Amino acid sequence: MFKFIHAADIHLDSPLRGLERYDGAPVDEIRQATRRALENLVELAIDQSAAFLLVAGDLYDGDWKEFRTGLFFVSQMARLREAGIPVYVIAGNHDAANKMTKKLPLPDNVLLLSPRKPETVRLEDWDVAIHGQSFAKGAVLDNLACAYPAGDSGRFNIGLLHTSATGREGHEPYAPCTLDDLRARHYDYWALGHVHTAEIVCQDPPVVFPGNLQGRNIRETGPKGCVVVTVDDDHRVSLEPQATDVFRWEVCRLTAGDVETGYDLLDRVRERLTGLAQAADGRSLAVRVELSGACPAHRALAAEPHRWREEIRAVAQDIGSGGVWVEKVSLATSPPGLERQSLDGPVGGLVRYVEDIRQSPEKVASLAGELTDLRDKLPPELKEGPDALDFDRPERIREMLEQVEQLLVHQLLSREGAP
Numbered sequence: 540m541f542k543f544i545h546a547a548d549i550h551l552d553s554p555l556r557g558l559e560r561y562d563g564a565p566v567d568e569i570r571q572a573t574r575r576a577l578e579n580l581v582e583l584a585i586d587q588s589a590a591f592l593l594v595a596g597d598l599y600d601g602d603w604k605e606f607r608t609g610l611f612f613v614s615q616m617a618r619l620r621e622a623g624i625p626v627y628v629i630a631g632n633h634d635a636a637n638k639m640t641k642k643l644p645l646p647d648n649v650l651l652l653s654p655r656k657p658e659t660v661r662l663e664d665w666d667v668a669i670h671g672q673s674f675a676k677g678a679v680l681d682n683l684a685c686a687y688p689a690g691d692s693g694r695f696n697i698g699l700l701h702t703s704a705t706g707r708e709g710h711e712p713y714a715p716c717t718l719d720d721l722r723a724r725h726y727d728y729w730a731l732g733h734v735h736t737a738e739i740v741c742q743d744p745p746v747v748f749p750g751n752l753q754g755r756n757i758r759e760t761g762p763k764g765c766v767v768v769t770v771d772d773d774h775r776v777s778l779e780p781q782a783t784d785v786f787r788w789e790v791c792r793l794t795a796g797d798v799e800t801g802y803d804l805l806d807r808v809r810e811r812l813t814g815l816a817q818a819a820d821g822r823s824l825a826v827r828v829e830l831s832g833a834c835p836a837h838r839a840l841a842a843e844p845h846r847w848r849e850e851i852r853a854v855a856q857d858i859g860s861g862g863v864w865v866e867k868v869s870l871a872t873s874p875p876g877l878e879r880q881s882l883d884g885p886v887g888g889l890v891r892y893v894e895d896i897r898q899s900p901e902k903v904a905s906l907a908g909e910l911t912d913l914r915d916k917l918p919p920e921l922k923e924g925p926d927a928l929d930f931d932r933p934e935r936i937r938e939m940l941e942q943v944e945q946l947l948v949h950q951l952l953s954r955e956g957a958p
């Protein structure tokens with residue numbers, strides 16, 4: 540029996556984005572988060588007496604801005620050397636061989652596999668063979684897995700691969716491969732990297748994305764960490780995900796339904812944020828609060844959105860031992876059903892017109908086309924990042940239409956002096 544640890548996408552010293560401009564944001568905690576997560580990984584490997592550690596690409600976020608990034612990695616690997624734990628690393632698209640201009644000698648327990656061709660490392664103590672290949676350049680579009688060698692018979696064979704597999708939303712389609720491509724190698728475990736959301740692609744043989752070690756923005760939500768893999772004497776595998784993150788991102792989605800007043804809604808938000816803070820187990824949290832649904836409270840929220848956003852921030856402030864930060868509040872509630880239907884005249888017509896576009900994929904697509912010129916004029920923060928106005932995604936267009944509808948209805952009704 541032996542254990543090993545499978546990690547990927549450490550993105551050491553990558554900035555965490557989305558809270559920089561927040562008053563009182565825990566800036567140091569955020570800046571150091573990827574380093575603390577790496578320390579947690581190293582401690583875990585030592586605690587578990589791991590036979591070895593695998594890093595399936597994107598150890599670094601890119602070329603080091605300063606040597607300190609590399610030195611920090613070296614210092615952590617030296618701790619593993621003292622514990623007798625070897626480390627096998629492949630480079631991914633972010634730290635591909637042609638991107639890294641600075642170099643430091645690695646401790647002799649660390650091996651970075653070749654970018655030229657698949658390399659095999661045999662560990663006699665454990666009867667293990669590790670097959671892997673680093674990315675030579677950032678954008679590898681070839682199917683690397685197909686060139687991996689057949690497994691050694693009798694050994695526990697591991698494939699170490701940075702890949703988008705058959706494609707995952709939000710991830711560049713690098714070193715693509717299918718599950719059949721992987722199966723054809725007859726390995727006992729595929730240690731994948733690149734996709735930041737943890738996923739067990741297949742149980743038999745295990746094909747695993749551990750996700751990244753530390754969430755870096757609101758798209759990387761929930762616990763982040765690595766997988767502890769236990770292999771018994773018959774080469775049966777059990778998987779145990781372990782969190783290594785020190786700062787967590789969450790989205791709190793709340794469908795308001797029957798909520799009567801803004802204060803009732805605050806109670807619901809408080810309850811949900813308390814639950815998230817408990818699950819975060821002492822870590823600081825950045826939460827995006829998304830409120831939707833047709834509810835009587837809508838009128839009050841739509842009348843004073845700025846005030847209710849601040850009320851929600853205030854609720855977050857007194858929750859949780861590690862601190863809860865509201866990354867953003869999205870107010871997308873709507874008037875209760877009856878009220879909505881009873882809208883007549885031009886306002887009712889407007890609501891039905893917007894609804895008609897939202898329901899029709901063709902109309903959404905044609906609207907997206909009309910918005911192309913606007914895209915070129917957007918400021919950078921609206922072109923990329925978590926809040927980007929991404930006109931290529933139909934669901935984003937529908938979301939914007941809903942917001943536009945609410946804004947217009949509210950403005951029109953309050954000008955008319957209607958109820």
Ligand SMILES: [Mn+2]
Nearest residue numbers: 597631632733
């Ligand atoms: Mn990657």
